[in-house]
Amino acid sequence: MRAWCALLFCACGPIAGDVRTEALVRGADGVHRVEEVTLHRVKSLATLEGERMTFAAGAELKIEFDLSRGCALNGLDCDAKVSELRAVVIGERRTSVRPRFALNGGVYRPLDFDTLNLVTAYRSIDEAQEFFAALAVDPSATAGPAPVYYYPNADSLEKFNLSATDNAAYFQLVDGFLVLPMEHLEKVPFSMNKGVVFHEYFHRVFALRVFGERALRAFLAADLPGFQSILRLRAVNEGLADFFGAIGADDPDFIAASLSQRVADTRNPAFTHTMDADWLDASGPVSGDQYDPYPPGSCFASFMWQAQASVGRDPTIAAWFAADQAIAAKVETRLRDVTFPFVVNAIVLGFAGGDRAAVCGIAKNVFSVFESELSACP
Numbered sequence: 001m002r003a004w005c006a007l008l009f010c011a012c013g014p015i016a017g018d019v020r021t022e023a024l025v026r027g028a029d030g031v032h033r034v035e036e037v038t039l040h041r042v043k044s045l046a047t048l049e050g051e052r053m054t055f056a057a058g059a060e061l062k063i064e065f066d067l068s069r070g071c072a073l074n075g076l077d078c079d080a081k082v083s084e085l086r087a088v089v090i091g092e093r094r095t096s097v098r099p100r101f102a103l104n105g106g107v108y109r110p111l112d113f114d115t116l117n118l119v120t121a122y123r124s125i126d127e128a129q130e131f132f133a134a135l136a137v138d139p140s141a142t143a144g145p146a147p148v149y150y151y152p153n154a155d156s157l158e159k160f161n162l163s164a165t166d167n168a169a170y171f172q173l174v175d176g177f178l179v180l181p182m183e184h185l186e187k188v189p190f191s192m193n194k195g196v197v198f199h200e201y202f203h204r205v206f207a208l209r210v211f212g213e214r215a216l217r218a219f220l221a222a223d224l225p226g227f228q229s230i231l232r233l234r235a236v237n238e239g240l241a242d243f244f245g246a247i248g249a250d251d252p253d254f255i256a257a258s259l260s261q262r263v264a265d266t267r268n269p270a271f272t273h274t275m276d277a278d279w280l281d282a283s284g285p286v287s288g289d290q291y292d293p294y295p296p297g298s299c300f301a302s303f304m305w306q307a308q309a310s311v312g313r314d315p316t317i318a319a320w321f322a323a324d325q326a327i328a329a330k331v332e333t334r335l336r337d338v339t340f341p342f343v344v345n346a347i348v349l350g351f352a353g354g355d356r357a358a359v360c361g362i363a364k365n366v367f368s369v370f371e372s373e374l375s376a377c378p
């Protein structure tokens with residue numbers, strides 16, 4: 001019988017490079033199972049640190065201002081550098097995570113749920129980084145890796161309508177990912193659903209390419225029309241994140257593994273969703289008493305999914321990463337003009353002329369409510 005060896009007691013130096021371990025993996029039949037996998041680019045298995053990734057445990061995140069009140073009412077100097085504003089309003093403390101493995105047959109097998117969760121998340125984040133790096137848009141290349149806060153002390157998150165449990169999220173204000181404990185949902189945890197991880201990773205790509213360091217200032221300084229644009233960009237962000245989530249999972253129904261089929265269907269990019277006139281000024285849709293970005297977002301996901309089916313995945317992805325720079329420029333110069341027609345026209349202009357007619361046919365269906373404003377379409 002092979003001897004078991006608890007990792008932390010091995011006198012074998014840091015375990016690094018390609019490491020054989022186990023993770024939760026979605027099979028071709030759609031069922032998630034624990035399977036042997038290889039983790040790449042590991043710097044230290046003992047803290048699950050990667051070449052481009054760090055996990056942090058027990059972090060305390062303190063967000064010391066109220067976004068709805070602007071900088072002056074929060075007692076801040078509105079003209080200060082963004083990095084100074086950030087230092088004033090955001091604090092954190094953190095330590096390393098401590099995964100537990102047993103070495104058996106050359107495979108480091110997770111000994112508890114948290115370790116399996118961390119390893120599975122590591123693998124999906126690494127794949128997302130590879131995916132976006134191949135497109136030359138991985139923000140880690142310039143901004144460095146974002147920390148992954150595992151089960152942070154998250155009381156302050158409720159201020160931002162971020163749940164303190166049952167979630168995995170990119171949190172722009174701290175430029176980090178949050179993995180929160182699952183307490184109510186009983187399906188695949190978000191952090192173990194590769195489509196959800198790609199979705200969240202895209203949020204970082206979007207945040208840094210569209211807003212960058214402008215984000216905090218834009219949020220603090222936005223007047224009402226500017227704030228409506230910020231809400232519309234949330235919707236676009238969610239829709240594109242679902243589009244890239246579906247690509248990462250290789251499954252447009254990836255949300256169903258973690259949430260109800262009913263909710264998953266409302267966001268499935270393979271279904272046709274159409275824009276409602278009431279959503280254009282961002283006064284709706286509303287869920288509870290909060291803006292709900294997902295219904296308008298699903299129109300963008302649906303548009304992108306149909307476009308890739310029509311003209312191919314590569315030109316569709318390229319069109320978005322041209323459009324996002326046009327959007328970023330508009331955020332900088334005149335935030336209030338970032339309307340849904342502006343965004344759709346920017347995406348259409350990202351396609352080569354030959355593909356544009358096919359893409360416009362899709363746009364005129366999904367966004368028929370403002371068809372007359374699709375100036376990029378012939």
Ligand SMILES: [Zn+2]
Pocket residue numbers: 199200203238241
């Ligand atoms: Zn999202």
